[in-house]
């Protein structure tokens with residue numbers, strides 16, 4: 001067992017600090033550029049989780065001085081209509097970032113839509129060009145959740161170098177990009193997924209566990225090496241005994257926490273960081289597009 005009590009990795013607090021710094025930066029750039037940064041958010045249907053994320057993102061934009069342009073479509077919107085709106089937003093000078101809230105209804109092809117976003121306005125860092133830049137270690141827009149996880153590790157001076165990181169989940173939103181970022185930070189990385197034969201043995205080998213599946217209680221205490229760093233990317237809505245909805249991650253927090261050295265809570269861990277990175281990406285795009293200096297004092301390399 002770790003000698004020190006486990007430390008909570010406080011994403012909420014770090015995200016707040018990042019938002020304060022961004023608000024100042026935007027305030028400073030506004031007279032120079034003549035307009036605020038702009039973020040367009042496309043949401044389809046009425047998925048309550050997506051609606052909550054979108055509300056959060058819009059509120060956060062308002063807090064730091066980013067103009068948000070919400071586009072809400074009925075669940076049966078066509079691929080052609082969404083494509084057309086993305087093309088309009090690509091051409092809109094007020095818009096520096098465009099994001100399509102995922103997941104989309106089954107009749108829509110999300111990957112095809114992501115192709116349509118101009119890479120320099122790809123606030124979520126999910127366009128093939130930006131994912132390719134990540135593979136090649138070139139500067140570019142980084143996927144928000146993985147970049148947020150890396151920033152949180154940096155904040156607590158938890159270097160992945162020399163550590164064995166096990167990423168559970170292989171989505172393009174989180175699993176694949178975070179595995180690449182950890183690899184570039186000199187971790188030895190294993191990717192586990194639904195077809196991994198012995199998930200418990202795989203996760204038990206990890207110094208850093210990253211759970212990004214979307215399945216409550218997937219990671220239990222018996223799967224975690226004592227002293228491991230546990231990053232819970234899952235945000236799952238469950239009902240407690242009284243029928244009230246609450247958010248839980250992919251990790252059985254109550255039982256895993258005592259075995260860990262550092263662990264992210266849900267909520268208040270990775271989720272808040274995702275939003276902060278989105279705002280940072282949008283502001284970075286704004287600076288690139290307007291030839292203003294981003295003057296980044298933060299440690300993350302772009």
Ligand code: GUN
Nearest residue numbers: 099100101102103124274
């Ligand atoms: N759905 C859940 N998380 C995210 C995110 O970070 N970006 C987008 N676009 N959709 C999501």
